[in-house]
Amino acid sequence: MTEEYSGKSLTELLDMLVPITEPPAISMMPQTIGWAFLGGAIALLGAWAARRVIKHRAANAYRKIALQNLEHLQDDPAQIAVLLRRTALAAYPRNRVAGLYGNEWLTFLDRTSGNCGFLSETGQNLISAPYRAPKPNKDVTKLARFWINKHQSEVPQ
16 A cells, blocks of 8 residues: 555545446447438338228228127118128229119129128028018128128229
């Protein structure tokens, strides 16, 4: 030990210590332009994705409404036939849907949903139901629910 420190108490020696200087805080701002471009690209990608989600939800809002209406129809094939017609008119151009009836209508429903069974006996109930006494049919409801959920927005040729 040097003479400068000899004979001093521990507290006096501690008082002689120079306080530690802290380094300046590290900036969280990116130092290169590349990070700014990356941040901008991520922001644009997020905006694009949000726009697509909003457009998709708006384009399929009629499906949600149709499914809600289907829950209130109590398996009545006549009312389900009307609901399917209204849903098809919301999804497709009027000139392609409005003139269809009978087996042409069922073929259209089958073709737009990937052949889910509208040409079967269950689907035939949709054609004859408006002319008969109401008789609940859960199979028609299932078929309608499937079509509302799965029909394609473009009609395959």
